[in-house]
Amino acid sequence: MTLLRDVAGLLWPRGCAGCDRPDEVLCARCRALMSMTVERPLAGREGAASASCGVYRGPVRHAILSWKDHDDAECDGPFAVLLADLAVRCGAADGGAPLTLVPAPSSTASMRRRGRAHMRDLTSRTARELRRRGYDARCVPLLRNGAVGGKSVETTGASQRGERIRGRIGVATAATGLEGRVFLTDDIVTTGSTLRQCVAALDAAGIVVSGALTLASVPERGDADTADGAFAADTTMP
Ligand SMILES: [Zn+2]
Known part of the structure; x- marks a missing residue:
């Protein structure tokens, strides 16, 4: 069996990012x-919504972690297709008004660790x-995240960290020539705190955000962050 697995490994050098099914970047099931x-x-x-491609658990969680933390950049392709599908499904891309996508910024620590701004690349x-599908869409990476001291962040709790990071997101460049509707993009929505900061930063620059598109949303029940108030009782689960 070991030999079989070795041979399989040679023939199919990678498995699905979500479930390890061989010979796939992201299998049909995932x-x-x-x-x-x-x-x-x-x-x-x-009145605005944040829409996600899936729920952050099981193979979805596995796929996003392998993309984000284990630098599985091959996921950029399938994830971009899934986010584009979502943009069309939820009406962000409707063939009428142009669509501007603004990625949530990576922290400088995260960029150092991962070697790239993964949301910027994906967006x-x-x-x-x-x-390619005929929509007028562009990515405008307007937001940046200020440097966060690694040590102090590691020693604070999640809520404190949220407070520390809050207010650090700002508009990096002069926001001129923005057309149509503006949607934020991010990988995972947990408390909604990052998106809230992005909305506030863009607000301050006079840019009205119409909604957000994300890869996955953390299920609300049992989540320590429900006190955040970002979750509503009527969150639509598929
Ligand atoms: Zn899979």
């Missing part, structure tokens, strides 16, 4: 788990995918 529309209110923007690929 793609299906990320072809949903999980909606919740967008923190900080009355720019998503915009390209939408243009």
